[in-house]
Amino acid sequence: MSHRSAALAVAVFMLGMTSCGRESKVVWSGLVIATNVPAPTPIPAEFSWLEGTFKGIFGYNQFQVIGQSRKILKTGEEDWLAKSNYFALHVDSKGTTRDSYLLNLKLFQQEKLLLETDAKLSKTSPLVIKGPQVGNGLLVLVLVIE
């Protein structure tokens, strides 16, 4: 009887672990224009905690979102688009590991493919891509698992 109870407890634990591993996550993807202005607007809430890091990396004081997508990933094999007037970021999730997603990213300028990359996006580590210069600023792609 005690062996059966132990086996049942182990089975329930394993099931719990499995279901925890498959919980859905939200990926925020953004097209961000970084510029230097005399009176910068507050940094968007989605990555406000990265403000100091972003200013240090790019040397700009304002970060404005021009296109974004918040995608709930259930299977880990979804795709989505974050777009602005002239740019589009296509994200194709190819699968999932324990704490991350394997992504194929394509940055389009209208119809033109500017950049393609394969990346592993981790829950504890945002992914940032420096894009082309736009006017006096810079296009930055940001991906964060919320």
Added chain:
Amino acid sequence: MKTFEEKFTAWIDGQLTGKELVEFEASLPDKAAAELEKEQAQKLGAFLKEQLGAHSMTNEEFFHHQLREQIDHEEGIGAGAPARRSGETWWTIGRLLWTGAASLAVFIVCTFFIMRDEKVGGQSPLLSQVLGARVDNPEANISIFETKEHKVTVLWVNGLESLPSEYAAQ
């Protein structure tokens, strides 16, 4: 000189006779109560004799009993499946030790393989990773780094064509 208790025991057992019996019975303070006690003691004695007698064995019976026990034991070993005595558990100290050691070994092996898989390329599994990148401009160059603060993974692309400011529109 017998004590009162010795005489009383002998009286119950019916071993007092003659003058000794008469004197003892005359010395009893309550002969009726003593007679009742004697009767109960004799009944108890008879009952015990009856019960103990049922289990007692003669030498011959005891020998046969031992022989049968020996034969049953040897047949049990020969069959390869000795019956487990009630209350005996499979988890002996030796088996517990072996099971513990085996579990520890499995844990170490699993940990080794998991750590090896997750440390591919010398990068922490907690960090995002850029696995590859392609740009349309052959003169563009790419670098990858991680910031210490917030563990941000950065793909730094230089050499992309600059665009006019109207491309910053939402």
